[in-house]
Amino acid sequence: MNETPTPRTVRCPTxxxxxxxxxxxxxxxxxxxxxxxxxxxxxxxxRFRVPDPTPPDADAAGNPPALH
Structure with missing residues (x-):
């Protein structure tokens, strides 16, 4: 017997x-x-964001931005 599996029902994320x-x-x-x-x-x-642990005032090395 070849039974077709019943599709899963999930909750719509929206x-x-x-x-x-x-x-x-x-x-x-x-x-x-x-x-x-x-x-x-x-x-x-x-509206959906992935958190960034880097403070906005520092670069990747942790240095503050250069003043021009």
């Missing part, structure tokens, strides 16, 4: 609704193109 996590859902892990675009817009507008 709206929290159900989203099929399967190859036939071209927007996975999102439930729709709209939710995918909202998430992309969030990254583009820097």
């Amino acid at each position: 709206c929290g609704g159900p989203a099929r996590y399967a190859p036939d859902n071209r927007w996975r892990p999102f439930c729709s193109e709209r939710c995918r675009q909202i998430d992309l817009g969030g990254w583009a507008s820097e």
Whole structure:
């Protein structure tokens, strides 16, 4: 018997609704193109950020910026 596995259902990261996590859902892990675009817009507008431990006033070596 060749049984097709049932696709997993996950929560859409944008709206929290159900989203099929399967190859036939071209927007996975999102439930729709709209939710995918909202998430992309969030990254583009820097709403989502990865923290940077470097203080903004120092360079990579920890030196303060040069005064000109």
